Amino acid sequence: MKNTTYEQIFNRLVKASYNGNLKQEIEAIQANGDATTQKYIYYAMGNGDPDKVVFQLDEDTSKAGHHPEASCLFDDIVRDMEGKVVIQDRNCAECGHFIDTCSYHNLIDKKEFIPLIDILKKREVPVFAIVAPAIIGQFGEKVTMGQLRSAFKHLGFFGMIEVALFADILSLKEALEFDRAVHTQDDFVLTSCCCPVWVGMVKRVYHTLIPHIMPSVSPMVACGRGIKRLHPDAKIVFIGPCIAKKAEAKEADIRDAVDAVLTFEEVKQIFNATGINPEEMEDIPSEHSSTGGRIYARIGGVSKAISDTLDQLRPHKPIKINAVQANGIQECKELLRSISNGEITANFYEGMGCKGGCVGGPKALLTPEIGAIHVNAYGLTANAPTPVNNPYVMELLNTLGIQDVDSLLEGESAQIFQRKF
Known part of the structure; x- marks a missing residue:
C-alpha cells in the first residue's frame, strides 16, 4: 500500500464508518501499510492537535528539489538549522495553498468528518x-x-x-458600519466579510490597519x-x-x-x-437568499452587495462606496502594503486570498471562471436583489431577537454578528 494516497484512505474509512466495520478496515489498511499509511489513518480520523489544520508527515524535508517554503508569500515556511522545513505561526494566514505545491506530498490538512x-x-x-x-x-x-x-x-x-442568507445579514451590517465610519473623502474601511486570509493578513502583518477593519464576523460564523x-x-x-x-x-x-x-x-x-x-436526488427547494448574498463567492461580489445595500438603506448619503478589490494573496499583500504607506485610492477595500474569490479556493472542484459563471447565474435567479428587499432576512432577524436593521450595530441580540479585532 506504499502508493495509496491520503484521499484513498479517507474514502475507505468513510465507507467503512457508514457500513459499521471501521475497526476491521483500519486493521486491513494497517496490515499492508507503512509508517506514512499510519499517519494518513491518524489524520484522516480527525486526530492531531485540535488547534492545528496542516501537518507535516515527515520532518526530514531536506531532500533536493523539495521547496514548499517558496510558495509562502510571508516567509512563514522556513528551514531550521538542520535544513528541515518548519511551518511558523508568526505571519501564517492559513491559506493552505502550499499543501499542493509540496512535490513530496509531505503536507496534509486534517479531515474532520469521520468523528461526526x-x-x-x-x-x-x-x-x-x-x-x-x-x-x-x-x-x-x-x-x-x-x-x-x-x-x-x-x-x-x-x-x-x-x-448566503447570513451574507445578506452581513451586507446590512457592513453597509451600516460604512455609513457610521465614512464621512469625509479621507475615511476608508476594510471589509471583514468572507476571507480569513485577508483578515489574517491585517491582524498578523498589517496590524496598524486594524482600526479600519469593520467589526463583523464572517458569514460562516x-x-x-x-x-x-x-x-x-x-x-x-x-x-x-x-x-x-x-x-x-x-x-x-x-x-x-x-x-x-x-x-x-x-x-x-x-x-x-x-x-x-x-x-x-429529490429537489427540496428552500432558497431564501438575495442576489447580493449569492455573489459573495466571486471577487467583487462583497463590494457590490454592500454598495447596493447602502444605496437602498441610505439613499441620500453623499459619499458612496468606492471599492477596490485585491484578487489573490499577492494582490492582497500589495494592496495592504500600499494602504499602510498612505496610498489611499478608495474608501472600501475587499480582499480575497484566492484568485477569483472563494470560487478559486484550493479545494474547489471547478475552475474559478466556471465557478463564477454558476455563481452569477444563481444570483440572477434570486427573488430579491439585495437583503433590503428580502423578506426572509427581516423574518430571520426577528426570530433571532433583532427587531430592526439598525439594531445590528448594537444590542445584546446582535452580538453574535460582532467581532473585535
Missing part, C-alpha cells in the same frame, strides 16, 4: 450542513441546491442552510451562531472550497460557531464513498 459519522447515523443531535455560496455548480452543472439538500439529508444531516441560537444543541458543519476556513473555525473568539469544516473535495469523496449522486 456516529452522530449523523444516530440522529440524536441535529447536525446542520451550512454551505458556502461557491457551492452552486460544484457537484454537477444541473444539480440544484434542493438536490444538494437531499444529498446531505441522506448522509444524516438534519438540514442544509445556505450561508454568523450562520453557525444563528443556528445555535435557535437550536442550542446543534452541531454545525461548514462546507466550502477553503482550507483556511478550517483554521478560522478554531480561532479562540469565534470557535463557538462551527464544529467542523469540510471542503468540496472532501464532500465529493464522501458522496462517492457512500454511493450518493446529487443529480439523482
Whole structure:
C-alpha cells in the first residue's frame, strides 16, 4: 500500500464508518501499510492537535528539489538549522495553498468528518450542513441546491442552510458600519466579510490597519451562531472550497460557531464513498437568499452587495462606496502594503486570498471562471436583489431577537454578528 494516497484512505474509512466495520478496515489498511499509511489513518480520523489544520508527515524535508517554503508569500515556511522545513505561526494566514505545491506530498490538512459519522447515523443531535455560496455548480452543472439538500439529508444531516442568507445579514451590517465610519473623502474601511486570509493578513502583518477593519464576523460564523441560537444543541458543519476556513473555525473568539469544516473535495469523496449522486436526488427547494448574498463567492461580489445595500438603506448619503478589490494573496499583500504607506485610492477595500474569490479556493472542484459563471447565474435567479428587499432576512432577524436593521450595530441580540479585532 506504499502508493495509496491520503484521499484513498479517507474514502475507505468513510465507507467503512457508514457500513459499521471501521475497526476491521483500519486493521486491513494497517496490515499492508507503512509508517506514512499510519499517519494518513491518524489524520484522516480527525486526530492531531485540535488547534492545528496542516501537518507535516515527515520532518526530514531536506531532500533536493523539495521547496514548499517558496510558495509562502510571508516567509512563514522556513528551514531550521538542520535544513528541515518548519511551518511558523508568526505571519501564517492559513491559506493552505502550499499543501499542493509540496512535490513530496509531505503536507496534509486534517479531515474532520469521520468523528461526526456516529452522530449523523444516530440522529440524536441535529447536525446542520451550512454551505458556502461557491457551492452552486460544484457537484454537477444541473444539480440544484434542493438536490444538494437531499444529498446531505441522506448522509444524516438534519438540514442544509445556505450561508448566503447570513451574507445578506452581513451586507446590512457592513453597509451600516460604512455609513457610521465614512464621512469625509479621507475615511476608508476594510471589509471583514468572507476571507480569513485577508483578515489574517491585517491582524498578523498589517496590524496598524486594524482600526479600519469593520467589526463583523464572517458569514460562516454568523450562520453557525444563528443556528445555535435557535437550536442550542446543534452541531454545525461548514462546507466550502477553503482550507483556511478550517483554521478560522478554531480561532479562540469565534470557535463557538462551527464544529467542523469540510471542503468540496472532501464532500465529493464522501458522496462517492457512500454511493450518493446529487443529480439523482429529490429537489427540496428552500432558497431564501438575495442576489447580493449569492455573489459573495466571486471577487467583487462583497463590494457590490454592500454598495447596493447602502444605496437602498441610505439613499441620500453623499459619499458612496468606492471599492477596490485585491484578487489573490499577492494582490492582497500589495494592496495592504500600499494602504499602510498612505496610498489611499478608495474608501472600501475587499480582499480575497484566492484568485477569483472563494470560487478559486484550493479545494474547489471547478475552475474559478466556471465557478463564477454558476455563481452569477444563481444570483440572477434570486427573488430579491439585495437583503433590503428580502423578506426572509427581516423574518430571520426577528426570530433571532433583532427587531430592526439598525439594531445590528448594537444590542445584546446582535452580538453574535460582532467581532473585535
